[in-house]
Amino acid sequence: MKNVVITGTSRGIGFEMVKLFADAGYQVLALSRNTASVEALGYSNVHSFTFDLSKDESFDTLSEFVASTWDSKVDVLINNAGAIVNKPFKDISQDEFLKVYQVNVFGVAKTIQTLLPFMNTNSHVVSVSSMGGIQGSMKFLGLAAYSSSKGAIITLSELLAEEYKDNGPSFNVLALGAVQTEMLQEAFPGYKAPILPEEMASYIKEFALTGAKFYNGKVLEVSSTTP
Template structure:
């Protein structure tokens, strides 16, 4: 019998790569996306797909019920991946902007996971894989909203892992640095939607940020393809004892090490130079 996995955010990048590859490796994949056009694309490529908008509780419930109906109430794994980035200085972000970022990147993930957990408890096994980020444990300027959501995911995941001790349900965090995707393209849209760039005290920095976000191809060093994340996802799915955390890309290993050995002040000085303009 095929192992089943529900993946969110499959329109491109990491989610798309995971859905296609795991399907080809014999998993029964439920590839979800927010936009109907993305769902149609996935269906045309031979995947089982339906709409799931992480900012909409009704959409989450409908997607969950669809999976349960198709699997007779069982699910081996969920890969929470769907998210977006909202660049901007903290002082420029409204309550509405922050709420939207959390609705998709945190609340939607946890609502979906909480629907799935009783199913996994009943069947006696399961894998919950959370696509976090290097920005889940270090902060960069002008990434505050996204940083906060990933810090939240890290805290929720660590707590779930403790609460699920002995249940045969494993929680793993994937922590990538820069990965090839449409992330920057979507980030530009969100920045321009919520921030009046020209009226901000940071307008000169924003123009540098926008230049970086508009760059074609890798905008920063050490960018890897989504397959680098997929390798960790496969280990988290198939290892007898999956790791609680999986680092991906050189920056994640670098900052993970520096955070252990540098003082907060020294790390701040380094991170302040690493973000915003580059």
């Protein structure tokens, strides 16, 4: 059965994906700074430890886990963790900009670098982006840091797909529209999204398992609305 690594699993889409993959019998490594919600699920095939995308020691622990527990094999990586700040551009501090990029770009790149030695041509890396990161899409005030970071991960994935097309995993991006998550509510209080986290989680799960056969270096827009 496949070994699946998911980041950003304490709530929202990531949390729902953990349940879906676990229920289907896959081995799941759920990575988040807060592990309480995942541990409370009680799955024997779900592993978790505190994971901070800004801490080098977290990546050391990740590498050690895969080598020792999963016999050095990762079949699916889903870069789901995300950070957002909703402020006018002139009010966003450098620290806030850096925090968003640390999670949405630098942390994704480091996670991929850490797990590449354990992946092969049949492995699949899926990064969760946003419609806000798509060139030419409608843009929204206050999301300069968030949307630009989501655009960066699209370009990074395209580059990696080319670099590893002969002997590495497939790299694809899902640019999501609005989903009714806690992060959305924190950024846009009162906004009602048309898609529930468990619905999007189900879509991402199936794409992560089957999409590499049909796509590599592609970004798919997954949105019934704009945003």
